[in-house]
Amino acid sequence: MKGLGELERTIMDILWAENxxxxxxxxxRLIEDRDLAPxxxxxxxxxxxRKGFLSRTRDGRAWRYQPAASRDAYIAELMLEALDLxxxxxxxxxxxxxxxxxxEAEILRKALTELEEQ
Amino acid sequence: MKGLGELERTIMDILWAENxxxxxxxxxRLIEDRDLAPxxxxxxxxxxxRKGFLSRTRDGRAWRYQPAASRDAYIAELMLEALDLxxxxxxxxxxxxxxxxxxEAEILRKALTELEEQ
DNA sequence: GGGGTAGTACTACGTCCTGTAGAGAGGTGA
DNA sequence: TCACCTCTCTACAGGACGTAGTACTACCCC
Numbered sequence: 001m002k003g004l005g006e007l008e009r010t011i012m013d014i015l016w017a018e019n020x021x022x023x024x025x026x027x028x029r030l031i032e033d034r035d036l037a038p039x040x041x042x043x044x045x046x047x048x049x050r051k052g053f054l055s056r057t058r059d060g061r062a063w064r065y066q067p068a069a070s071r072d073a074y075i076a077e078l079m080l081e082a083l084d085l086x087x088x089x090x091x092x093x094x095x096x097x098x099x100x101x102x103x104e105a106e107i108l109r110k111a112l113t114e115l116e117e118q
Numbered sequence: 119m120k121g122l123g124e125l126e127r128t129i130m131d132i133l134w135a136e137n138x139x140x141x142x143x144x145x146x147r148l149i150e151d152r153d154l155a156p157x158x159x160x161x162x163x164x165x166x167x168r169k170g171f172l173s174r175t176r177d178g179r180a181w182r183y184q185p186a187a188s189r190d191a192y193i194a195e196l197m198l199e200a201l202d203l204x205x206x207x208x209x210x211x212x213x214x215x216x217x218x219x220x221x222e223a224e225i226l227r228k229a230l231t232e233l234e235e236q
Numbered sequence: 237g238g239g240g241t242a243g244t245a246c247t248a249c250g251t252c253c254t255g256t257a258g259a260g261a262g263g264t265g266a
Numbered sequence: 267t268c269a270c271c272t273c274t275c276t277a278c279a280g281g282a283c284g285t286a287g288t289a290c291t292a293c294c295c296c
Contacts, residue, residue: 003121005254009203024272037257042273044255061263061272075200075210076217082196083218085127086189090225093218095190096197097229100211107208109230111215112223123283143242155286160244162284179243179292 001077004053011044012053016071021057021064121196122171129162130171134189139175139182 004012014030015022022030028041045065048054053074056063069077086092100108122130132148133140140148146159163183166172171192174181187195204210218226 002253007255013205036255038272039258040256043257046274047254063273070213071204072206072209072213075204076213078200078203079197079210079214080217082193082200085196086193087131088190089222091190092193092197093222093225094229095188095194097226098233099194099198104207104211105230105233107211108215108226109234111212112227112230115216115223116227120282125284141243154284156243157287158285161286164245165283181244 001081002051003078004048007040007044008048008053011041011048012067012071012074015054015065015067021059021066023059023062023064025062027065120169122166125158125162126166126171129159129166130185130189130192133172133183133185139177139184141177141180141182143180145183 010031011027014027018030024038024042024045027045028036028038031041045054045056045063049056049065053068054065055068056065058064083089083092097105097108128149129145132145136148142156142160142163145163146154146156149159163172163174163181167174167183171186172183173186174183176182201207201210215223215226
């Protein structure tokens, strides 16, 4: 899958935060701090949809972009991808379990328990 | 931390697989398939140690390289880093727990249980 | 002791990704 | 018709990586 760049992630964050599909102009307006040219935003949106992170639909002449997957799914996939890099998945998983904070361990336990019950 | 390139990862894999610190020449000999110039291997080893993935000690004129951290630790850190990208860690963790395979869920459960007992 | 060998440091170059944006085309409303 | 919006195409700079040459030093064998 591959990670995203700084601006790409900023834009994905904006789109994940919104519920509705946005146009390039709308996304641009939501990037406060940076003064980007409209074409910059359009280029990045285009690249993101080309890479499969966004889907887009026509709205008049403009495109409306929305995330192809939820942020959670993306993060989970990144984590699985990291896990795939090792030969010894069990060891890495054990290590990971030890590395998360206590409250997060609790979350994991709960999710695993629910999983088991189904 | 940042991910590694293809050749960088190949070399890290070799060093993770060995127990002893290796010289550039030895690493080069262990990369079977590719016919790399010795300096290529040296350059990559140098970059990896500069990035903190390897530590090196003198052995005569040569350097001996060894991983600065275990592969498991590296993988776990990558996973945590992915997790840091989200605003909602709990949701991502839950999603992750649902995404791992059954046997891996078992491993996670066991690790978390042992963690709890300590 | 001179040449091959091994090792180092430094430098370089092509490629790909990403951030950034301009140019030009084609609608659209005042 | 003119200003304007949005699109697509093209471009360029900087950084990471794969790859390797060059130049210099130290060592070993004949």
